[in-house]
Amino acid sequence: MESRALDAIVVSSYQNVSYFAGSTITTQVSLPDRLGFLIARRDGAATLLFCNIEISQLKTQTDIGDVREYVEFAQNPTEELARILRELGLTGGSIGIDARRLPAASMTILQRDLPASEFVPIDDELELSQAVKDPDETEKLEEAAKSSLAAIEDTIKTLPKGATERDVSSAIYLRLMQSGGKPLFMVFASGERTLQAHPESTDTPMPRGILWRIDYGARFDGGINSDLARTGVVGAASPEQEATLRALRATQDAGFRAIEPGRPAKDVFFAVRDEFKRQGLPFTMPHVGHGMGIGLHEYPMLEPGNDTPLEVGMVLNVEPMALIMSRREGYHTEDLAAITETGRRLLTPPQEHLLIIPG
Amino acid sequence: MESRALDAIVVSSYQNVSYFAGSTITTQVSLPDRLGFLIARRDGAATLLFCNIEISQLKTQTDIGDVREYVEFAQNPTEELARILRELGLTGGSIGIDARRLPAASMTILQRDLPASEFVPIDDELELSQAVKDPDETEKLEEAAKSSLAAIEDTIKTLPKGATERDVSSAIYLRLMQSGGKPLFMVFASGERTLQAHPESTDTPMPRGILWRIDYGARFDGGINSDLARTGVVGAASPEQEATLRALRATQDAGFRAIEPGRPAKDVFFAVRDEFKRQGLPFTMPHVGHGMGIGLHEYPMLEPGNDTPLEVGMVLNVEPMALIMSRREGYHTEDLAAITETGRRLLTPPQEHLLIIPG
Numbered sequence: 001m002e003s004r005a006l007d008a009i010v011v012s013s014y015q016n017v018s019y020f021a022g023s024t025i026t027t028q029v030s031l032p033d034r035l036g037f038l039i040a041r042r043d044g045a046a047t048l049l050f051c052n053i054e055i056s057q058l059k060t061q062t063d064i065g066d067v068r069e070y071v072e073f074a075q076n077p078t079e080e081l082a083r084i085l086r087e088l089g090l091t092g093g094s095i096g097i098d099a100r101r102l103p104a105a106s107m108t109i110l111q112r113d114l115p116a117s118e119f120v121p122i123d124d125e126l127e128l129s130q131a132v133k134d135p136d137e138t139e140k141l142e143e144a145a146k147s148s149l150a151a152i153e154d155t156i157k158t159l160p161k162g163a164t165e166r167d168v169s170s171a172i173y174l175r176l177m178q179s180g181g182k183p184l185f186m187v188f189a190s191g192e193r194t195l196q197a198h199p200e201s202t203d204t205p206m207p208r209g210i211l212w213r214i215d216y217g218a219r220f221d222g223g224i225n226s227d228l229a230r231t232g233v234v235g236a237a238s239p240e241q242e243a244t245l246r247a248l249r250a251t252q253d254a255g256f257r258a259i260e261p262g263r264p265a266k267d268v269f270f271a272v273r274d275e276f277k278r279q280g281l282p283f284t285m286p287h288v289g290h291g292m293g294i295g296l297h298e299y300p301m302l303e304p305g306n307d308t309p310l311e312v313g314m315v316l317n318v319e320p321m322a323l324i325m326s327r328r329e330g331y332h333t334e335d336l337a338a339i340t341e342t343g344r345r346l347l348t349p350p351q352e353h354l355l356i357i358p359g
Numbered sequence: 360m361e362s363r364a365l366d367a368i369v370v371s372s373y374q375n376v377s378y379f380a381g382s383t384i385t386t387q388v389s390l391p392d393r394l395g396f397l398i399a400r401r402d403g404a405a406t407l408l409f410c411n412i413e414i415s416q417l418k419t420q421t422d423i424g425d426v427r428e429y430v431e432f433a434q435n436p437t438e439e440l441a442r443i444l445r446e447l448g449l450t451g452g453s454i455g456i457d458a459r460r461l462p463a464a465s466m467t468i469l470q471r472d473l474p475a476s477e478f479v480p481i482d483d484e485l486e487l488s489q490a491v492k493d494p495d496e497t498e499k500l501e502e503a504a505k506s507s508l509a510a511i512e513d514t515i516k517t518l519p520k521g522a523t524e525r526d527v528s529s530a531i532y533l534r535l536m537q538s539g540g541k542p543l544f545m546v547f548a549s550g551e552r553t554l555q556a557h558p559e560s561t562d563t564p565m566p567r568g569i570l571w572r573i574d575y576g577a578r579f580d581g582g583i584n585s586d587l588a589r590t591g592v593v594g595a596a597s598p599e600q601e602a603t604l605r606a607l608r609a610t611q612d613a614g615f616r617a618i619e620p621g622r623p624a625k626d627v628f629f630a631v632r633d634e635f636k637r638q639g640l641p642f643t644m645p646h647v648g649h650g651m652g653i654g655l656h657e658y659p660m661l662e663p664g665n666d667t668p669l670e671v672g673m674v675l676n677v678e679p680m681a682l683i684m685s686r687r688e689g690y691h692t693e694d695l696a697a698i699t700e701t702g703r704r705l706l707t708p709p710q711e712h713l714l715i716i717p718g
Contacts, residue, residue, distance in 0.1 A: 013391070025557070026544060027556075030655055031655060031656050032372070032459070032460060033656070034656075053556045053645065054556050056555050056556070057555040057558065071645055072645035072646065072662070073645055073646060073660065073662040073663070073665075074663070074664070097463070099463045100391070100392060100462050100465075101391060101462060102462065102463045103458065103459050103460060103461065103462065103463065104456070104458045104459075104461045104462065104463045104465070104480075105458035105459045105482065106459075106463070107463035107466065108458070121463075121467075123464065166539070170533055170536040170537050171533075173532070173536060173542070174529055174532075174533040174536075177525070177528070177529040177533075178526075178529050180525070182559060183542035183545075184389070195415060196415050196419070197386075197412045197413050197415065198385060198386060199416065200541060203539070286412065286430055286432050286433065287431065287432060297390050297392070301432065303431070303432040304433070305432055306432075
């Protein structure tokens, strides 16, 4: 706040409120009109404003003592926010906001009710302030990632022959839920649909030799997410399929090698892209990975325009994906690394071979 | 558009884009910076703008032929939207927007790049335009609701004694995934935590006699959601517990009886509230139900200020919840009804008794 001369910060997104308040009120995502806000002032004091329905749960999650509530439909949450800002003496100064998350309708109300205030978008600063994890967060991210990998590896060994896409994805998710993960997203597809970005499982049978891929995530205690991808086949891999996985793995290794404190985030992107070219793989990715935490795509995004210096404590996924149009197959693999003084520590072991579903 | 003298409508939310385009691009929710837009013009022509990663999947879902793409990070999606609006001749007129969903940062860009255009919030109109379902949508909603109910009823019968909260919720979700549901949200808790709004399952054992409740939903083909709640006990219910369920059921019945074409939505709220009083139950709800579809809380919301006339074809949940503080128990039940010429048709049979988990 000091460097931007802000009197306060108001955040509205699930990720930002959860990060700073320690809460996980998931209706911030599933019920977008049920707004929740965190006000942080320059003196360190914080205030939460949530729908009265969520308050008893919120109080079990947050250390913030000043929790205000609005009654849904009887009160407009943003008008209540403006009223509280006035009550806190926050009129006429500068207030930082997550303008890429705050609804335009809320901004209209804030500008109307606080005409002398300046609302300053600080989305990038908010994202960057969450990029370096403390050891406890890194440990949780590692546990979440390892659980998500184990759920795949342990489950597919036990599948009977003839499993459909839906059988496989359901069994993997069951295993993850049993280890404490709450379902977040599940990409699972075989054959030609592996070329799509986020295909979902259907009751399609998967014949021997067909390629499949999974990209999935879950939310664990404290709101920490996993996000992991693997590619496999049914029965046994052809030499061509295995060769493509080896080439993809080389691009991921190149990305991990570029992760060092002080280097710009874009170096990881270019390292992966250049290795795609060396391996003869078609490169179509706008980014090759991202930070992980309460959000699914946290900063720094590993994209070609990102000069953000990598720092010790950041936790990053590297996730190359190759679309092999001649065979109508999409290959994807994704693992997590924490940046250390000397480079990076992998939190999940990258895949050595295509995974095998019995068939 | 005619009645509001709009030249075009631009929508940005997952629900609105999915409804009008027939798409289900779930990263609109999980990756909020990966914006997707639908432009609809007065002559009926429509244009989609999505991130290039999502395009191959989007084209398998939508009938809209004019699909534009932006490259993430290289291009700002809202600047691209403004460029396309200019290309389509949409400068200087009135454009309807979903201002409660469009990010404030995007609004700033639109106002900067299209300074002669007026952007008119039409959130309520957009919601209301989705409230009456066609027979195909109603059938899908009924199937989704019935699957979600069957997943609870079939699963709990088969549970071994000693199941934890997590065992139960995981087993129910597995059954739902096997019937084609994609996990959306899962409230499951026992004992005192049933008083919270959206508690999640933990590895807590559930002793005989303890109250539990579930409120959960999944997304089915075409993006149609379920949302269903039930309350139960472990082993056997006490007379007091069963009496509370009967009283709660009476409030739900009163709500359903108030669902008739032509009556205002608020009548359902007051019917439930008044029956709470007659039954001697504490009433704390800001709403007693809502429309269902691609969104979880669609219009009409059954809240005390809502004069929207109920119409044939609307599909509504009625979901009374009673917090019994003396016993530290929260009771919740939720079922779906379609409005017919003569009243309403229940799409799931409301619960007659507390459900029983073996114990």
